[in-house]
Amino acid sequence: MSVLTPQDKDFPRWYQEVLSKAELAENGPVRGTMVIRPYGFSIWEQIQSRIDKRIKAAGAKSVYFPMLIPESYFRREAEHVDKFSPELAVVTYAGGKKLEEPLVIRPTSETIIGEHMRRWIQSYRDLPLMLNQWANVVRWELRPRVFLRNTEFLWQEGHTAHATQADAADYTATILETVQRDSLTNELAIPVICGIKTAKERFAGAMNSFSCEGMMRDGKALQLATSHEFGQNFAKAFDINFLDTDGKQKYVWTTSWGMSTRMMGGLIMVHGDDNGLVVPPVVAGTQVVVILVSDDTGVKDVANRIKDQLVENDIRVELDDRFDISFGRRSVDLEIKGIPIRVEVGLRDLAEGLVTLVRRDTREKRQLTIEAAALDVLSELTQVQTDLLRNAVARRDELIVDCTSLREAREAARSGWARIAWALVGTGGEDSLAEDGLTVRCLQNMDGSVPADSQDKDLVAVIARAY
RNA sequence: CGGGCCGUAGCGCAGUUUGGUAGCGCGCCUGCUUUGGGAGCAGGAGGUCGCGGGUUCAAAUCCCGCCGGCCCGACCA
Numbered sequence: 250m251s252v253l254t255p256q257d258k259d260f261p262r263w264y265q266e267v268l269s270k271a272e273l274a275e276n277g278p279v280r281g282t283m284v285i286r287p288y289g290f291s292i293w294e295q296i297q298s299r300i301d302k303r304i305k306a307a308g309a310k311s312v313y314f315p316m317l318i319p320e321s322y323f324r325r326e327a328e329h330v331d332k333f334s335p336e337l338a339v340v341t342y343a344g345g346k347k348l349e350e351p352l353v354i355r356p357t358s359e360t361i362i363g364e365h366m367r368r369w370i371q372s373y374r375d376l377p378l379m380l381n382q383w384a385n386v387v388r389w390e391l392r393p394r395v396f397l398r399n400t401e402f403l404w405q406e407g408h409t410a411h412a413t414q415a416d417a418a419d420y421t422a423t424i425l426e427t428v429q430r431d432s433l434t435n436e437l438a439i440p441v442i443c444g445i446k447t448a449k450e451r452f453a454g455a456m457n458s459f460s461c462e463g464m465m466r467d468g469k470a471l472q473l474a475t476s477h478e479f480g481q482n483f484a485k486a487f488d489i490n491f492l493d494t495d496g497k498q499k500y501v502w503t504t505s506w507g508m509s510t511r512m513m514g515g516l517i518m519v520h521g522d523d524n525g526l527v528v529p530p531v532v533a534g535t536q537v538v539v540i541l542v543s544d545d546t547g548v549k550d551v552a553n554r555i556k557d558q559l560v561e562n563d564i565r566v567e568l569d570d571r572f573d574i575s576f577g578r579r580s581v582d583l584e585i586k587g588i589p590i591r592v593e594v595g596l597r598d599l600a601e602g603l604v605t606l607v608r609r610d611t612r613e614k615r616q617l618t619i620e621a622a623a624l625d626v627l628s629e630l631t632q633v634q635t636d637l638l639r640n641a642v643a644r645r646d647e648l649i650v651d652c653t654s655l656r657e658a659r660e661a662a663r664s665g666w667a668r669i670a671w672a673l674v675g676t677g678g679e680d681s682l683a684e685d686g687l688t689v690r691c692l693q694n695m696d697g698s699v700p701a702d703s704q705d706k707d708l709v710a711v712i713a714r715a716y
Numbered sequence: 717c718g719g720g721c722c723g724u725a726g727c728g729c730a731g732u733u734u735g736g737u738a739g740c741g742c743g744c745c746u747g748c749u750u751u752g753g754g755a756g757c758a759g760g761a762g763g764u765c766g767c768g769g770g771u772u773c774a775a776a777u778c779c780c781g782c783c784g785g786c787c788c789g790a791c792c793a
Contacts, residue, residue, distance in 0.1 A: 578753085
């Protein structure tokens with residue numbers, strides 16, 4: 250009997266069971282809220298720290314802005330308030346009485362950050378201004394799902410202001426490539442297709458929106474990162490201007506970009522299999538577990554020695570010496586949690602001077618000498634990371650079909666993604682696809698590169714069902 | 717907002733038709749034996765049956781009202 254519902258049988262149920270049995274997260278008392286459990290959070294922390302390094306390398310400084318935003322701020326940018334108002338949570342009572350002005354719990358922080366950028370920016374010397382904050386945000390969702398669509402979730406939101414449109418556009422592209430695409434690909438081992446959003450899918454108040462889309466094992470798309478060029482929309486709404494070198498007052502060009510706990514959902518649905526979660530070594534909270542088969546002195550000594558060697562090499566390693574639980578139970582438990590590598594230490598191997606290495610992704614076992622064990626584990630971790638990405642790329646490419654008609658694209662998008670000339674779709678085609686639950690995830694150039702503008706010629710649309 | 721389904725132990729459920737001592741599986745606790753892929757045996761703890769009212773000698777069960785949740789649709793992204 251298997252531990253989980255097989256993916257083929259009921260993918261959503263498999264997902265729920267992984268969340269619960271791998272002790273990742275569960276629902277909070279308020280619909281749409283989530284509790285991230287210690288094991289789940291250990292993975293999030295790794296993802297977070299990797300992305301934070303990349304953001305800093307891209308030049309943005311960390312800041313923190315308040316969660317409560319005066320409602321009036323939202324009214325200043327017409328399209329922004331228009332699209333966000335249905336999903337706002339608003340505080341109207343506090344301190345025992347009705348507030349004079351309602352306070353919006355931030356769904357995103359363009360407005361409040363814009364207000365303060367206005368005060369900080371006077372001259373071209375203050376630009377570019379590049380900020381990033383890690384925060385929680387609240388968007389009232391009708392169909393919440395843990396990690397994928399929460400009423401409250403955690404994310405990073407970057408906000409920048411630039412002197413010229415070209416500089417803003419360049420920075421948006423830099424973030425998309427060096428922070429978003431690179432972290433998803435190299436650290437989460439999730440291959441992504443990046444492109445520009447159609448007008449219909451564009452962020453509220455944006456001039457251009459870009460995204461990185463990942464393909465889940467069920468063939469559906471998940472938007473894993475976005476970056477936006479606002480043009481001067483927010484600069485005008487919040488009066489963010491500067492004195493340029495030519496002595497003229499000009500509005501700045503702003504951008505914003507974000508990655509969220511939704512990536513946890515992507516990680517689960519890209520790498521997980523019928524035996525549970527599979528965590529890429531780079532972002533694993535625990536990369537290696539040394540599992541002691543029995544409660545013997547010799548076993549403990551060797552296990553501790555290997556563990557210490559791994560710790561010296563900065564590997565996140567834990568010892569499993571829960572002897573009150575059977576070996577089989579412990580193995581299954583570590584497997585559901587997706588621990589990348591287990592090192593089994595037992596008397597049978599020790600008699601020959603060996604231990605056993607087990608890879609979670611392939612479930613292959615091989616024997617190592619005690620002396621070389623730590624080094625072998627190090628190289629195996631690298632190999633696992635490489636293989637996870639390669640296999641994810643292969644699974645994705647298998648399900649992408651180049652199409653030459655809308656009918657063909659509709660058919661292909663039932664089980665995977667369809668690529669089709671955007672000219673054959675158009676806004677009319679986009680609306681009709683929506684009736685079948687299909688969306689244009691993004692537009693790319695023919696060679697797969699990211700267009701600078703959604704009006705460019707010869708763009709290719711990627712069509713899919715999406716979370 | 718419309719249609720359908722469901723609220724019984726931590727979780728999953730049976731019991732409701734036909735009213736009569738609150739059950740099962742998993743999990744949890746104690747002890748012993750086990751431990752190279754979900755261990756076995758023995759003992760044990762745990763429930764205002766969603767809430768309120770009504771009928772009845774007697775209500776998880778029948779009747780009325782309310783609350784909460786899930787699915788489909790609508791709406792939204």
